[in-house]
Amino acid sequence: MALSGAVNNIIVYLIQHFNVKSIDAAQISGIINGCTSVAPLFGAILSDSYFGSFRVVVFSSVVSLISMLMFTLTAAVPGLQPPPCAPGSTECQPASLGQLAVLYGAVALMSIGTGGTRFNSMAMGANQFDDQQDQNVFFNWYLVLLSISSILGATVIVYIEDNVSWATGFGVCAAASAVAVITLLLGFRYYRRTRIKGSPFTSMARVIVASLKKRKLEPANDSSAYYHAIGNGVQPVTPVLPTKSFSFLNRAALVTDGDANGDGSIAKPWRLCTVRQVEDLKTLIRIIPLWTSTIFITVCIATQMNFSILQALTMDRAVSRRFSIPAGSLVVIALAANAVALSLLDRAIYPALQRLAGINPTPLQRIGVGCLLNVASMVASALIEKRRGDIVRAHHATDDPRWTVPMPVLWLLLPFALTGLGEAFHFPGQIAFYYQEFPKSLKSTATGLIALIIAIGFYISTAVIHLVRRTTTWLPDNINNSRIDKVYWLLAVLAAINYGYFILCAKLYKLQCRVDKNLNQQKTGNN
Structure with missing residues (x-):
């Protein structure tokens, strides 16, 4: 919840309080999300090889608490921010090196904290069960609770940041981190510990x-x-x-x-x-092609998440006279769709398929469905952005970056809902697949691979934005004069090609595993 409250609104924080330009803020957000996503892989390696999951999770939880306290200081201490922009001015004083050092120091500690908690907690929980089906159920419900806590961060905390104060919002994040440390330590004597066997x-x-x-x-x-x-x-x-x-x-x-x-x-x-x-x-070598085929899913999600916040800042976010939807809270739609879909899939749809048709979708099949929904989400984003851009051009407002488009921000809910539904298929599918296929010595690292996929996806998304800015005129600093719809169409085409690549990798993986198993059984029998 603390991570969600801090990260989901970071673009708005950078623009409004550190005087960062919009597209630059989106790229910085991509790098920050990449850092908080890649760190869990290193946390998993440390857990598997040296310290065990419990020690790593405790240490990282404390580091997370320190990072949230630092975020609170950046918002509460005036000297840790540049002076605000003058009303109507487009020339603003940038943050100093010292101010950026404190902010990015908090980001670095947040990444370390996330690195030791998010997927190590998942592996530690799965280690409490012996049956594979129980582990799969745990993975699903872990992701449900992860979504619920992220929803609280992206709504309650983001609302506090936007409408009360950033210091209060970050303070709530720090309080949540403190509760996490205390709760974890209360369960100390109940956890099953895994034996450390070296790297x-x-x-x-x-x-x-x-x-x-x-x-x-x-x-x-x-x-x-x-x-x-x-x-x-x-x-x-x-x-x-x-x-x-x-x-x-x-x-x-x-x-x-x-x-x-x-x-x-x-x-x-x-x-x-x-x-x-x-x-x-x-085993690791065989999985690598399949692993690479899922990276592009995150590229699409990362680009959509960052651009949607910029789009929302120019759209009509008012729900009533007294309440406007915070731009950083839009991601809650994907989280809510993900949580609802996971619950229905685990408790209703999958059991019904098993009972009525004897079908139990494999992890690879679930990943495939998620890939298709990812393509659909990019198409929906492209169509909605095309409509937003047409309204801007119809009102001849392309030169005014602060002009509010008379288009409800609720239009952005559809692509986010498709993204959340897709995540309900491909993320649990990936986790179950890697956890089942990886050697016992790499169980935490198997779940950490998901973190690496997410991180690489965010980094590639940042690189794609940079490349598009250098080679086209689609992404100027003025979002109302942009052609983000063309970026979405580009991603939709690439996502469709990536789906074909995934299907090829999945077929080759299953074929190779089948051939190896048959040959091994035959030769063992002969010997």
């Missing part, structure tokens, strides 16, 4: 190095030629051959003279690896 990325690096050192060896067709130890030199009951895919890596598990000690343990860890370590690396 899984080190073992993957060892596989690559060992396979290069043994590149001149010929792969063996006998499972006894490979090293299968599962700990202290103990061999598994039924050793199997490595899979045929990426067979050059199999050499890392070939046993040669001097690789193992007399008790069966590894003597040269950078020359000999277990078959399990080899297969873990192959």
Whole structure:
């Protein structure tokens, strides 16, 4: 809730209190969202490899609290902001280096805090369950509660920031962070802890190095030629051959003279690896194409989120004489649609499909549906922005960036609702897919991959905006003289192409897994 209250209104905060131009503020917002999204991957790696999820979550929760206190200071202390723009003036004094240092310091700490909490909490929760179906249900409801808390941040806190004061709004964020720390510590003695086994990325690096050192060896067709130890030199009951895919890596598990000690343990860890370590690396390599195919979904969402706030600032946001919808609260529609759709899917639609038709959509099928809804959302955004632009041009108001378009901001609800519905399919699908397919040593990292997808999507969105500004006239600083609709059409076309790429990757992944499994079963039987 604290993160939502701080981030969802950051564009408005930058424009109104740090005198940043509109498109520049959108790009800065993209970078900030990218930072708060990529950090969870590093938090997951630290959790899996060194400290465990509980310690990382506690530390990061405290850091989040400090960051919210710093945000509160930037709003409460006049010297931490540049002087406000003169009424009607377009020339405003920019923030000083010191003022920006405090603001971006708060952003950096917020990123660190988010890095250790968001997806580590998810993995820590899933670790409390043994059954895969229970884990899937937990993922769904975790995302429901995440959406609900984000909705509170994007409505209640954003409203306070816009209509009471920014210091009060950020203060509420700090209070929420304090409650989070206390609540987490109250559950200390109940959590199931996972055993720390060292960095899984080190073992993957060892596989690559060992396979290069043994590149001149010929792969063996006998499972006894490979090293299968599962700990202290103990061999598994039924050793199997490595899979045929990426067979050059199999050499890392070939046993040669001097690789193992007399008790069966590894003597040269950078020359000999277990078959399990080899297969873990192959799993990661096989998933990479599918992982890249989902990045563009976030590119569309990030661009839509930032531009919609700029659009809303020029539209009629009044609901009544006393209440106007804050521009930063529009994202709540996507969050609400996501929460409602997740609840219905988990408790009604999926059980009904299973009961009536014997169909239980796979994670990949859910991701595919989400990709299609993402395309539909971009098309809706393009059509609505085209209408807004036509009204501006009809009133000859393209030269006035402050002119309010006589068009209700509620028009923006449709694309946001489609985005939220799409997220209800593709985000839980991605989480379930990665968590199921990844090796046990990479469970937290598996959920952290979602964070990396989101981060890269925001960074690419920022790069796309920059490229469009350099190569076209679509995005001037005056939003009323822009052609954002053309940007949305561009994204819609690219999203449709990306959907085809996802389908190809999914088919190749399933085919390769099936071939590996069949070959392994046949050769094990022959041996």
